[in-house]
Amino acid sequence: MRIFRLLLAVTTVLGALGLVSQSRAEPTAPVATPADAPAPADAPAPQDAPAPLETLPRFALAVNAPTGWAISSFGASPYLRLGDHVALRGSIANYRYNGPPASIFAGFTEGGTGYGGRVTDIGIAVVVYPRRAWDGPVLEAGVLRRDRDVYVWPEFEEKAYTRSTVYAGRALIGWSWLIRERVFIAVAAGVSVGREHGTTTQDMLGGRSPTMSRVDRQTVDAEEYVRIGVVFGR
DSSP: HHHHHHHHHHHHHHHHOOOSGGSSOOOOOOOOOOTSSOOOOTTOOOOOOOOOOOOOOOEEEEEOOOOHTTOEEEEEEEEEESSEEEEEEEEEEEEEOOOOOOGGGGGGSSOEEEEEEEEEEEEEEEEOOOOOBBBBEEEEEEEEEEEEEEEEETTTTOEEEEEEEEEEEEEEEEEEEEETEEEEEEEEEEEEEEEEEEEEEOOOOGOOEEEEEEEEEEEEEEEEEEEEEEEEEO
């Protein structure tokens, strides 16, 4: 009995000193919770995760090809990218009037007609890039104002001066090459349809006074451009 009491007393003392509790079994390794488990590499992104933004620059400025400067043709176009595939293109151009497109065949006929004067275009258009902005196919639709201060002088006839303004819509199709994400070359061609208003002054032979007539007619013109530009900004 005394031995039992002695063992009980020793156990009580050791328990108070914390020695008995150390003899418990070793703790098990912590169990990973679902929150701690890494997601599989091929797991789909959450539905509300934002899509990556396009890194193309937002602005661009382009001018016509230097070959046009040699014949006194000047043009410039600022661009504003609205999205990955859409941009606004402004345009201003001033060039010498060389007659309608069919006039290039005048050299193959007898006689000839002289053309001269200046034309100024101001326009704005929406440009669609099916591939991406400033690179690949180009689809363009817009409006323009065209101021003509030109003359036509058929051989052996009186010279006719026309001052007029054209308001028209135009559509073009072309291609744009983006080089190193900073430089692009764009070419496009199409047609414009509009209305022309103004006056034509006709010189008269034999010293007679010039005559003036009103211009009010529909116009259909061929359109084309070459632009070399630089993109900048983010």
